[in-house]
Amino acid sequence: xxxxxxxxxxxxxxxxxxxxxxxxxxxxxxxxxxxxxxxxxxxxxxxxxxxxxxxxxxxxxxxxxxxxxxxxxxxxxxxxxxxxxxxxxxxxxxxxxxxxxxxxxxxxxxxxxxxxxxxxxxxxxxxxxxxxxxxxxxxxx
Amino acid sequence: xxxxxxxxxxxxxxxxxxxxxxxxxxxxxxxxxxxxxxxxxxxxxxxxxxxxxxxxxxxxxxxxxxxxxxxxxxxxxxxxxxxxxxxxxxxxxxxxxxxxxxxxxxxxxxxxxxxxxxxxxxxxxxxxxxxxxxxxxxxxx
DNA sequence: TCGCTTTTGACAATCATTATCAATAGCCGT
DNA sequence: ACGGCTATTGATAATGATTGTCAAAAGCGA
Numbered sequence: 066x067x068x069x070x071x072x073x074x075x076x077x078x079x080x081x082x083x084x085x086x087x088x089x090x091x092x093x094x095x096x097x098x099x100x101x102x103x104x105x106x107x108x109x110x111x112x113x114x115x116x117x118x119x120x121x122x123x124x125x126x127x128x129x130x131x132x133x134x135x136x137x138x139x140x141x142x143x144x145x146x147x148x149x150x151x152x153x154x155x156x157x158x159x160x161x162x163x164x165x166x167x168x169x170x171x172x173x174x175x176x177x178x179x180x181x182x183x184x185x186x187x188x189x190x191x192x193x194x195x196x197x198x199x200x201x202x203x204x205x206x
Numbered sequence: 207x208x209x210x211x212x213x214x215x216x217x218x219x220x221x222x223x224x225x226x227x228x229x230x231x232x233x234x235x236x237x238x239x240x241x242x243x244x245x246x247x248x249x250x251x252x253x254x255x256x257x258x259x260x261x262x263x264x265x266x267x268x269x270x271x272x273x274x275x276x277x278x279x280x281x282x283x284x285x286x287x288x289x290x291x292x293x294x295x296x297x298x299x300x301x302x303x304x305x306x307x308x309x310x311x312x313x314x315x316x317x318x319x320x321x322x323x324x325x326x327x328x329x330x331x332x333x334x335x336x337x338x339x340x341x342x343x344x345x346x347x
Numbered sequence: 348t349c350g351c352t353t354t355t356g357a358c359a360a361t362c363a364t365t366a367t368c369a370a371t372a373g374c375c376g377t
Numbered sequence: 378a379c380g381g382c383t384a385t386t387g388a389t390a391a392t393g394a395t396t397g398t399c400a401a402a403a404g405c406g407a
Contacts, residue, residue, distance in 0.1 A: 068353060068404055090394070104356040109395065125266050130394070145313055154313050164301055165324050172286055172295050173329030180265075180323045183306050188314030209373050209384055231363070245387040250364065271363070355402075366391070
């Protein structure tokens with residue numbers, strides 16, 4: 066049976082109050098900062114439960130950490146993430162959803178889950194990056 | 207300066223001869239199996255170099271490991287991967303390519319890279335899984 | 348309220364990956 | 378072809394995130 070503990074509530078709430086993605090460790094830090102003496106392992110477990118229950122979305126940062134985000138809507142959507150500043154834009158992808166389902170079905174696959182995320186440089190970072198590249202275009206020794 | 211070592215060649219070749227994705231560790235094992243006394247750290251480095259040079263693609267499995275695949279063709283395609291037996295089916299996704307590009311552009315993003323992979327259970331594993339689930343469908347206590 | 352069961356939490360274990368650093372081997376200029 | 382400088386290698390330790398362990402504490406039903 067699933068019991069109702071303040072710890073789980075705390076994690077859920079902390080996640081709700083977070084915009085963008087947080088790592089389990091980050092969320093743990095946040096919770097500690099707000100005074101909760103919650104344990105790290107518990108945060109991991111709560112996060113995993115939340116994700117399993119569909120109340121949270123999880124993805125992996127390019128660095129390999131698992132990031133979580135509150136799933137405010139039932140709508141399944143994906144993200145466009147700036148690899149430099151972390152800006153996250155929610156994108157709808159009905160076309161992709163359908164495509165993924167079809168592709169899986171056509172190949173006899175079931176329980177299809179898809180990883181669809183677009184990483185890039187947002188407008189601001191594109192400019193910054195271009196500017197940073199200017200000063201030292203000479204790799205000569 | 208970039209030197210040319212047999213180790214790097216070995217990694218590149220091993221990757222070329224591998225269909226689907228391999229983890230760095232897996233590739234290391236494969237290399238050892240073929241007799242190369244190459245070191246694990248070196249495999250990681252070579253793989254990272256290859257990826258940085260655009261000669262290899264990398265993605266992360268749902269379990270958090272980094273998987274690599276040879277970028278043998280200019281054709282950009284994606285994969286449908288069986289999460290149970292590892293069967294990999296190459297899939298074309300022109301529609302997705304276009305979609306990803308558009309979405310990125312619409313949000314001012316540049317250098318868009320997308321991670322589009324579908325994980326699921328292949329037909330065979332679906333059957334096996336269903337069979338395994340049969341014996342105990344009653345969760346009652 | 349009582350008792351059983353789940354959950355917690357501190358810590359150890361695990362796993363992939365990266366850093367370290369001395370020894371080796373490539374490459375360049377002579 | 379040779380010497381020397383320096384990138385690369387590789388064994389191992391370090392790191393860092395995540396998961397397992399297990400006794401103690403708390404929640405929920407009776």
